[in-house]
Amino acid sequence: MANSKLIVVEGAQGAGKTTVTDFLRYSLSYTNLYRLCGTSDSSIEGKKKAEEMYINLLEYIKKMENKSINLLFDRTFFTEENYCRLGKKDYTFTDVYEKLLEDFSKLDFEIYYITLYLEDTQKYHTRLDRKDKAAFKNSKFEAENSIRQQEVYLKMADEIKERYPNIKVINIANDRDFEETKKELRKIIGY
Numbered sequence: 001m002a003n004s005k006l007i008v009v010e011g012a013q014g015a016g017k018t019t020v021t022d023f024l025r026y027s028l029s030y031t032n033l034y035r036l037c038g039t040s041d042s043s044i045e046g047k048k049k050a051e052e053m054y055i056n057l058l059e060y061i062k063k064m065e066n067k068s069i070n071l072l073f074d075r076t077f078f079t080e081e082n083y084c085r086l087g088k089k090d091y092t093f094t095d096v097y098e099k100l101l102e103d104f105s106k107l108d109f110e111i112y113y114i115t116l117y118l119e120d121t122q123k124y125h126t127r128l129d130r131k132d133k134a135a136f137k138n139s140k141f142e143a144e145n146s147i148r149q150q151e152v153y154l155k156m157a158d159e160i161k162e163r164y165p166n167i168k169v170i171n172i173a174n175d176r177d178f179e180e181t182k183k184e185l186r187k188i189i190g191y
Helices: 017-027 044-063 077-085 094-105 123-127 143-163 178-189
Strands: 005-011 031-035 070-074 110-117 168-173
Touching: 005 017, 005 077, 005 143, 017 031, 017 070, 017 110, 017 178, 044 077, 044 094, 077 094, 077 143, 110 143, 123 143, 143 168, 168 178
Parallel strands: 005 070, 005 110, 031 070, 110 168
Antiparallel strands: none
């Protein structure tokens, strides 16, 4: 029986993943935070690298079951699928993604899949106009890219919710006062 939480936070560039995951890390006891960025190799070789990386990640997570440690991820293999669906890679990832998702759903954790989004997509323009944002070579930080990413992430969340009832799928509008977002997270995750 699960005695730990597994929380994955996904969302478009500028949706507030860093802010939310930092908050969760420091407010939820016994929580380790991992920030992943995937692979920048968009070739077929990149698919093999991504597949191996995420298979190893799930093996690591499985080893952490029932250790009374919560695991919190800022991006995982869901990002790889999102970028592939958007045509940012020279390959499709869906075959690997489906297998990873099936294995993910069977992990002995209380599993949360959180998608951050902005109701007012125009706010991406302001959020992404920061000079300190690191650039991913296959997707520049542009509001239009984030809006397309958001659409795909929300569709993916709906798919997961429909197929995996044991995964708590939560979509959070993160363009309001952050205190409201904090309250919602506390209520959903139960702490």
